[in-house]
Amino acid sequence: MKKIELEIVALSHSITQTHSYAVVLGELNGLRRLPIVIGGFEAQAIAVALERMQPSRPLTHDLMKNFMNAFNVELMEIIISDLQEGIFYSKLVCISEHDTVEIDSRTSDALALAVRFGCPIYTYDHILESAGILMEDTGKKRKSDIQVEEPSAVTSDASREELSKLNLEELHTLLNDVLEQEDYIRAISIRDEINKRK
Numbered sequence: 001m002k003k004i005e006l007e008i009v010a011l012s013h014s015i016t017q018t019h020s021y022a023v024v025l026g027e028l029n030g031l032r033r034l035p036i037v038i039g040g041f042e043a044q045a046i047a048v049a050l051e052r053m054q055p056s057r058p059l060t061h062d063l064m065k066n067f068m069n070a071f072n073v074e075l076m077e078i079i080i081s082d083l084q085e086g087i088f089y090s091k092l093v094c095i096s097e098h099d100t101v102e103i104d105s106r107t108s109d110a111l112a113l114a115v116r117f118g119c120p121i122y123t124y125d126h127i128l129e130s131a132g133i134l135m136e137d138t139g140k141k142r143k144s145d146i147q148v149e150e151p152s153a154v155t156s157d158a159s160r161e162e163l164s165k166l167n168l169e170e171l172h173t174l175l176n177d178v179l180e181q182e183d184y185i186r187a188i189s190i191r192d193e194i195n196k197r198k
Contacts, residue, residue, distance in 0.1 A: 003079065003122040006034065008111065011047055022188065023111060025080075025121065032132040034080075034123065035188050036088055042108035049115035061112040072096055078110040080123040083131055130195075133187055135179060163193045 009026035012035075021043035025034040038046075045061050058066060068075065073096045082089040090110040092103040105113075114121050166174065175190045 001124050004125060004128060006121045006123055008046070008050065008115070008121070009033065011043060011050070023108070027128065031135045032128050033135055034128060034132045036107055037188065038108040042112060045112040046108070046115055049112060061109070061116055064113060065116045068094070075113055075117040075119050077120045077122060078105070078114045080107055080121070080127060083127050133175075133179065133191055136176070160189065160193075163190060168194065168197060
């Protein structure tokens with residue numbers, strides 16, 4: 001299968017009781033986006049590395065990088081290799097002096113390490129097809145900086161009920177509106193509602 005390279009284009013967050021976050025990956029030289037919901041600690045680990053902050057003591061992912069460097073293990077790439085029941089599966093492709101090894105990883109941890117090592121992030125077309133969102137080409141140049149979005153409300157049970165009352169055409173229109181506002185958390189819920197009806 002052909003690998004498709006991705007880059008982190010946004011880190012969205014919503015402040016609720018459960019502190020839900022999303023990291024948004026964008027297809028290089030393409031218009032598809034892949035939003036992945038992650039936990040608060042993982043979002044923080046990615047944000048710390050993206051912003052090149054230096055914590056006073058190593059965070060878990062910094063420790064992992066230091067450990068790998070100490071034993072001459074290089075992280076060559078990460079691959080978001082599968083999607084099952086809404087859960088993304090990833091692999092770390094590591095190389096040492098004598099061997100290349102693929103290690104199973106949570107996607108959020110793989111992304112936190114990819115940012116630290118500066119290695120490429122890949123996925124496959126079938127994953128982008130099933131979980132990705134196609135952005136419209138507005139002719140705007142892509143921003144090279146990572147966007148960290150302002151807090152917005154996570155889709156509540158009431159909002160889910162409202163989505164269920166809309167027809168497919170209305171859902172697609174709403175999806176385009178929230179994508180224009182770059183509210184990826186809400187876009188995930190709308191995309192899921194559309195996919196449920198297929």
